[in-house]
Amino acid sequence: MDEHILQVKNLHTSFKTESGLVKAVNGVNFNLDRGKVLGIVGESGSGKSVTAYSILRILDHPGEITDGEIFFRGEDVVKYSEKKINSFRGSKVSIIFQDPMTSLNPVYTIENQLIEAVCLHTSRNKHEAKERALEMLELVGVNEPKKRLKQYPYQLSGGMRQRVMIAMALACEPDILIADEPTTALDVTIQAQILELMLELKDRLGMSIIMITHDLGVIAEMCDEIIVLYAGRVCERGSAEEIFYNPRHEYTKGLLRSLPKITAKKEALIPIAGSPIDLLNLPDGCAFASRCDKAMKICLEQQPEELVINENHLASCWMNVRKAYEAQKGEQV
Amino acid sequence: MSEHLLEVKGLKQYFPIKTGVFETTMLKAVDGVSFTIDKGETLGLVGESGCGKTTVGRSLLRLYTPTEGTVIYDGQVVSDKNIQGFRKEMQVVFQDPYSSLNPRMTVADIVGEPLDIHKLYDGKKEREDKINRLLTLVGLNSDHSRRYAHEFSGGQRQRIGIARALAVDPKFIVCDEPVSALDVSIQAQIINTFEELQQKLGLAYLFIAHDLHVVHHMSRRISVMYLGKIVETALSDDIISHPMHPYTQSLISAIPIPDPKLARARKRIVLEGEVPSPMNIPEGCSFRTRCRYATEICKTQEPQLRELAPGHEVSCWNPQGL
Numbered sequence: 001m002d003e004h005i006l007q008v009k010n011l012h013t014s015f016k017t018e019s020g021l022v023k024a025v026n027g028v029n030f031n032l033d034r035g036k037v038l039g040i041v042g043e044s045g046s047g048k049s050v051t052a053y054s055i056l057r058i059l060d061h062p063g064e065i066t067d068g069e070i071f072f073r074g075e076d077v078v079k080y081s082e083k084k085i086n087s088f089r090g091s092k093v094s095i096i097f098q099d100p101m102t103s104l105n106p107v108y109t110i111e112n113q114l115i116e117a118v119c120l121h122t123s124r125n126k127h128e129a130k131e132r133a134l135e136m137l138e139l140v141g142v143n144e145p146k147k148r149l150k151q152y153p154y155q156l157s158g159g160m161r162q163r164v165m166i167a168m169a170l171a172c173e174p175d176i177l178i179a180d181e182p183t184t185a186l187d188v189t190i191q192a193q194i195l196e197l198m199l200e201l202k203d204r205l206g207m208s209i210i211m212i213t214h215d216l217g218v219i220a221e222m223c224d225e226i227i228v229l230y231a232g233r234v235c236e237r238g239s240a241e242e243i244f245y246n247p248r249h250e251y252t253k254g255l256l257r258s259l260p261k262i263t264a265k266k267e268a269l270i271p272i273a274g275s276p277i278d279l280l281n282l283p284d285g286c287a288f289a290s291r292c293d294k295a296m297k298i299c300l301e302q303q304p305e306e307l308v309i310n311e312n313h314l315a316s317c318w319m320n321v322r323k324a325y326e327a328q329k330g331e332q333v
Numbered sequence: 334m335s336e337h338l339l340e341v342k343g344l345k346q347y348f349p350i351k352t353g354v355f356e357t358t359m360l361k362a363v364d365g366v367s368f369t370i371d372k373g374e375t376l377g378l379v380g381e382s383g384c385g386k387t388t389v390g391r392s393l394l395r396l397y398t399p400t401e402g403t404v405i406y407d408g409q410v411v412s413d414k415n416i417q418g419f420r421k422e423m424q425v426v427f428q429d430p431y432s433s434l435n436p437r438m439t440v441a442d443i444v445g446e447p448l449d450i451h452k453l454y455d456g457k458k459e460r461e462d463k464i465n466r467l468l469t470l471v472g473l474n475s476d477h478s479r480r481y482a483h484e485f486s487g488g489q490r491q492r493i494g495i496a497r498a499l500a501v502d503p504k505f506i507v508c509d510e511p512v513s514a515l516d517v518s519i520q521a522q523i524i525n526t527f528e529e530l531q532q533k534l535g536l537a538y539l540f541i542a543h544d545l546h547v548v549h550h551m552s553r554r555i556s557v558m559y560l561g562k563i564v565e566t567a568l569s570d571d572i573i574s575h576p577m578h579p580y581t582q583s584l585i586s587a588i589p590i591p592d593p594k595l596a597r598a599r600k601r602i603v604l605e606g607e608v609p610s611p612m613n614i615p616e617g618c619s620f621r622t623r624c625r626y627a628t629e630i631c632k633t634q635e636p637q638l639r640e641l642a643p644g645h646e647v648s649c650w651n652p653q654g655l
């Protein structure tokens with residue numbers, strides 16, 4: 001049995017806004033294993049970031065976890081006291097964002113910020129922290145690290161800033177690194193450098209990674225396990241091979257069909273019809289039903305249960321139930 | 334004579350940048366770019382941010398006055414004097430459907446504005462008919478025409494932008510990252526719309542994007558830019574399967590492939606370092622500072638584009654895979 005370092009169970013998070021209750025996350029379940037990379041993929045607004053912020057309990061104001069549990073080493077993070085959640089954030093789980101400037105302070109040098117991160121989350125003194133800061137920059141492959149320590153964030157390129165962010169996130173030696181679209185703003189060659197760096201550091205430091213992205217390419221490159229989100233619900237989850245080569249939710253199938261690929265022959269793309277979901281008006285049935293060309297009556301009325309496809313794969317799509325039923329009927333005939 | 338719809342020769346676009354009280358340095362955003370586009374053809378333009386793609390588009394449309402170079406449209410040299418006459422022929426669709434449309438205008442007015450400017454209708458009724466026909470063409474309908482742009486999703490806004498570009502019945506459209514801001518499921522809808530319109534109306538596109546999957550899908554040929562110059566041009570299948578310029582090779586090897594087995598099996602050519610500043614372009618070959626094949630000659634002499642295989646041009650002293 002694999003050891004789950006993090007277990008998210010039936011997570012619900014919503015925002016009470018003036019226009020109504022925005023149900024951003026609606027019953028998300030997943031397990032993160034030690035030393036593995038879990039990918040969360042979905043289109044914009046599907047609840048990827050809100051899932052991550054819920055785990056760290058750094059939700060913006062009207063946001064609230066309304067149900068569910070988040071187990072870290074057997075303890076429910078949702079029930080943590082303020083004090084405990086603070087130490088959890090710093091030293092157990094770190095997060096890096098798409099835009100490093102949101103977490104770097106423009107008026108302090110890189111060195112000051114790194115030292116602060118180290119002192120805050122570890123028992124090192126100022127002098128040790130200074131050494132650690134240099135070590136961290138070397139670790140993340142920043143060129144001329146001694147010079148960079150004295151510089152300010154605006155003096156660094158986008159790729160360099162993201163490396164510094166990773167250095168800050170790892171300064172406290174976390175068990176889990178959450179990366180929320182860490183390379184979306186970067187060019188592909190720089191993205192390749194950063195992704196490679198993350199995988200290398202994961203192995204070296206023995207952490208787990210939650211990789212959040214809308215890019216199925218990045219997911220395929222990085223992840224052992226994948227969960228596909230739509231309207232804050234998990235469409236399916238499983239090993240990377242299962243999700244890419246044996247997708248069992250119509251939304252995932254649609255995504256894979258609509259993607260242009262340089263590795264395939266040029267053919268007309270098959271887009272997913274319709275427009276994105278309105279979280280203020282979630283339907284009773286499957287959230288994807290209104291855009292699904294296979295939708296049946298039950299899809300409009302009832303939310304699909306999560307069905308075991310095989311030991312590495314779970315999917316919430318009524319088509320699987322239909323298939324199972326037809327297979328059984330076929331056997332009886 | 335020339336069969337090409339568009340011919341761009343030696344296009345340069347420099348921007349003077351103040352670097353001191355009395356000093357200005359030239360930022361060479363586009364530094365000698367040449368290409369052709371045939372009627373009904375799509376040329377893809379790729380390269381990393383800041384390499385000059387947007388500037389090529391703006392400069393050839395004369396939204397800037399080029400520093401140097403010639404643009405020939407349908408056999409006629411385009412100049413500051415005669416550009417107004419070409420405005421109807423050449424249009425542009427931008428990346429950001431959010432900022433490129435005026436939120437206080439109705440869809441009808443956004444799409445109708447170019448019709449007004451070029452006086453392309455006779456009476457209110459014809460204007461309305463034309464607008465509705467354009468909306469239908471891009472997959473919207475006349476019910477949408479009275480609503481405001483901000484009431485639409487990203488994909489729908491991009492359709493409005495396309496309808497607006499098509500209003501004057503152009504033959505050539507610069508598409509500057511037109512699907513980059515969209516989710517994949519919506520992106521595919523818009524890509525198909527571009528392709529259908531091309532077939533129906535015989536449009537030629539300069540299709541600018543940083544996503545090589547998208548550009549490969551859309552384009553017959555692709556040009557790769559680095560620091561203001563085109564370093565390689567070829568048929569889009571050839572450039573993906575047989576890149577010859579070391580930069581193109583590393584660019585292609587860095588594209589994330591949405592297929593776990595292929596992604597893990599392929600070899601990456603990871604580029605060291607970062608792109609130099611366009612205000613301080615290395616002498617000789619501008620890629621040599623990051624090139625693993627660089628030799629003596631690369632330091633002093635600038636390579637020119639040479640046709641090394643049929644229809645495959647490369648500017649490199651040490652082209653690969655010959």
Ligand SMILES: Nc1ncnc2c1ncn2[C@@H]1O[C@H](COP(=O)(O)OP(=O)(O)O)[C@@H](O)[C@H]1O
Pocket residue numbers: 015017022023024042043044045046047048049050051060061062063279
């Ligand atoms: N502070 C907030 N107030 C209201 N709604 C929010 C807030 N933050 C996020 N949401 C909503 O939650 C949904 C999920 O958002 P998010 O998790 O950021 O999506 P993504 O998958 O793009 O990361 C979105 O519809 C968004 O509008």
Ligand SMILES: Nc1ncnc2c1ncn2[C@@H]1O[C@H](COP(=O)(O)OP(=O)(O)O)[C@@H](O)[C@H]1O
Pocket residue numbers: 348360361362380381382383384385386387388389611
């Ligand atoms: N109006 C301008 N004034 C000064 N510099 C500019 C201007 N427009 C673009 N640049 C610079 O020219 C270079 C090329 O920019 P751009 O054409 O936008 O690249 P791309 O579209 O490939 O990302 C960049 O270094 C950019 O900063």
Ligand SMILES: [Mg+2]
Pocket residue numbers: 048049050180
């Ligand atoms: Mg997000």
Ligand SMILES: [Mg+2]
Pocket residue numbers: 386387388
């Ligand atoms: Mg651009």
